[in-house]
Amino acid sequence: MLPAHAQEVLSAARDGQKDFDFEIGTWTTSVRVLRNSLSGQTPDWAEYTGTSVVKPLLDGRANFVELSVAGAKGKIEGGSLRLYNPQTRQWSLNFASLRNGMLTAPVYGGFGESKRGVFYGQDMVDGRAVMVRFVITLVSPSEAHFDQAFSTDGGATWESNWVAVDTLRTRSTG
Incomplete structure (x- = not known):
């Protein structure tokens, strides 16, 4: 669920159905994953590179991202x-891992008038409830940044x- 202030901003926002059109195509992806999230220990980051392919679905009202990256950690x-x-002018982002065949809890949000999308949700990590924030920033027509963070204190602090x-490798129209 979105925080109240984020919901108010989105409900007053314009139609965001085309917000992800910039991403339709094939991308080279570099990913860093914190392997010991929320542990309080020295961060242990793993690095991966590969491909992300984004395809439109249902006349642009949905899309699907295929992610395949590899690195020294797998x-x-x-x-x-x-x-x-x-109706809500929001997107839901729903990720499924092929490692375990499970869907993560969705995050909800949108881009508003900026080139920065912010999405919030709730999930469980190692048996405890966390808030999830996912931020997408369009840096240029050929570069996008993604940052997921968890909060265990109601959003006062976040750990990426x-x-x-x-x-971008190749732009496609669908």
């Missing part, structure tokens, strides 16, 4: 289904655990 493969709700930089 491989991450999965997909993210993004669905637009025209997934940082990705995508660089």
Whole structure:
């Protein structure tokens, strides 16, 4: 669920159905994953590189991201289904990992008038409830940044655990 202030901003926002159109295509992806998230220990980051392919679905009201990256710590493969709700003017982002065949809890939000999308949700990490924030920043037409963070204190502080930089390889129209 979005914090109240974020919900108010989105409900007054314009139609965001085309917010992810910039991302349709094939991207080179560099990902850093915090392997010991919320542990209080020295951060242990793993690095991966590979490909992210984004395809439109249902006349642009949804899209699907195919992610395949590998590094010294192994491989991450999965997909993210993004669905637009025209009544709430929000997107839901729903990630499934091929490692365990499970969907993570969705995050909800949008881009507003900026080139920065902010999405919030709740999930469980090692048996405890956490808030999730996912931020997407369009740096240029050929570069996008993604940052996922967890909070255990209601959003007062955040710990990044997934940082990705995508660089466009090929733009496609669907």
